[in-house]
Amino acid sequence: MDWVRGEKLGFGSFASVNLAVPKRQSSQMYPLMAVKSCGASGATSLMNEKLVLDELKDCPEIIGCFGESFSYENGEKLYNVLLEYAPGGNLADKLKNSCDQRLPESEVRCYTKALLKGLHYIHKIGYVHCDIKLQNILLCLDGGVKIADFGLAKRAGGKEEGFSRYELRGTPLYMSPEMVAGGEQGPPADIWSLGCAVAEMVTGTPAWRCSDLAALLIRIGIGEEVPEVPGNLSGEGKDFLEKCFVKDPSKRWTADMLLNHPFVADQDFGDTENITSTSPRCPFDFPDWASSVTSFSSPEYSPESNFWLSGNSNLPSESWSISPDERLQGLVSHQDPDWAVSDDWIPVR
Incomplete structure (x- = not known):
C-alpha cells in the first residue's frame, strides 16, 4: 500500500x-x-x-x-x-482532561466491558498483553476503546530468551504480584492490570499511592496487601475489583468470568449516552495523542523510562527458584529510576 x-x-x-x-x-x-x-x-x-x-x-x-x-x-x-488511527487519544488523557479528573461509573462500566472483550480474545488466542494501562487504551470516534501497543505481548506460558530474573516486564503501577515476586506473567497478570486501570478511572489517581519504587515493589510482591478499592464505587464495582485484586493468580477471575459479572454484564456503548465522541472538525484537528513503544529484544535497555530493572545474573531465563524477598532486593538495588516519569512518550500537536 x-x-x-x-x-x-x-x-x-x-x-x-x-x-x-x-x-x-x-x-x-x-x-x-x-x-x-x-x-x-x-x-x-x-x-x-x-x-x-x-x-x-x-x-x-x-x-x-x-x-x-x-x-x-x-x-x-x-x-x-x-x-x-484512533482520533480520540487515550484514556489517560481523557481522564486528565475530564472536569474532575475522574470518569462517571457508567462510562467506566462500558470501557471495562470493551476491555474485557479484548482481553478475552487475546487470552483465547494464547497471548498475554503484558502492559495494560490507560495510556495503551485508545478512543475511537464512537466512544469505544481499542487495546493498543503490543510491543511487550508474549505467548502465554512462554519465557523470552535472555529475560533475567531481575527484570520487570511492564509498568510497575499496573504490575501483578506474581510478576514482581517471581517473574511470572500469564493471563491473570492482565486481569490485575485491568483492575488497576478501573480503579484509576474511578478515582483519577493510580491504584497504588506510592512515590518510592522500592517500597512499591515490596507492597506488591510481598504480603497480602492489595490496592484499595475506591469507596465511591457501587457495590457491584467493589465486588468486581475484589475479583481482580486476588494475590493468588490461580484464584483470580478470568476475563471470561468477569464478562458475566453484574458490573459489566448489561453494559454496551450503544446504550450509554454519556460517552461522547471527540471527533476532530477536520482531518488534522485532533487531540493530544500518546502511546508507548516497548521492547524486550534487549534486556539491558529500559523501554519504559527506567522502569525496567536489570540484574547482572547469568542464570538461565527459566530459573525462578529465588525467594520473593531475594528477587525484590535484586530488583530495587541496581537502578534509581525517575519515578516522576510514568511514560516515555511525548505528546506532539
Whole structure:
C-alpha cells in the first residue's frame, strides 16, 4: 500500500508515530492511519507487535493493523507498521482532561466491558498483553476503546530468551504480584492490570499511592496487601475489583468470568449516552495523542523510562527458584529510576 507520512503524533525510545494518508483512497481503507516507525536494524519489538496484531485482527476491541513496509528517509532504512488511527487519544488523557479528573461509573462500566472483550480474545488466542494501562487504551470516534501497543505481548506460558530474573516486564503501577515476586506473567497478570486501570478511572489517581519504587515493589510482591478499592464505587464495582485484586493468580477471575459479572454484564456503548465522541472538525484537528513503544529484544535497555530493572545474573531465563524477598532486593538495588516519569512518550500537536 502506498501512503504519505503526515504530522508526528508521538515518539519513544524505539519508534515514532505519525499520521499516514493512503495515496489512493478506498472504501475498504480508513482515510487516515497511524504509522509506527523505527530503524530497520532495531525493529525486533515492532515486528513482534505486527505479528501479534495479525493474529488478533478479528477482534474489534484491538487496534487494527493494515500492513508493514520498509522506507528510506533521510538516509535511514525504516521499518513501518500501518495501524488504525484512533482520533480520540487515550484514556489517560481523557481522564486528565475530564472536569474532575475522574470518569462517571457508567462510562467506566462500558470501557471495562470493551476491555474485557479484548482481553478475552487475546487470552483465547494464547497471548498475554503484558502492559495494560490507560495510556495503551485508545478512543475511537464512537466512544469505544481499542487495546493498543503490543510491543511487550508474549505467548502465554512462554519465557523470552535472555529475560533475567531481575527484570520487570511492564509498568510497575499496573504490575501483578506474581510478576514482581517471581517473574511470572500469564493471563491473570492482565486481569490485575485491568483492575488497576478501573480503579484509576474511578478515582483519577493510580491504584497504588506510592512515590518510592522500592517500597512499591515490596507492597506488591510481598504480603497480602492489595490496592484499595475506591469507596465511591457501587457495590457491584467493589465486588468486581475484589475479583481482580486476588494475590493468588490461580484464584483470580478470568476475563471470561468477569464478562458475566453484574458490573459489566448489561453494559454496551450503544446504550450509554454519556460517552461522547471527540471527533476532530477536520482531518488534522485532533487531540493530544500518546502511546508507548516497548521492547524486550534487549534486556539491558529500559523501554519504559527506567522502569525496567536489570540484574547482572547469568542464570538461565527459566530459573525462578529465588525467594520473593531475594528477587525484590535484586530488583530495587541496581537502578534509581525517575519515578516522576510514568511514560516515555511525548505528546506532539
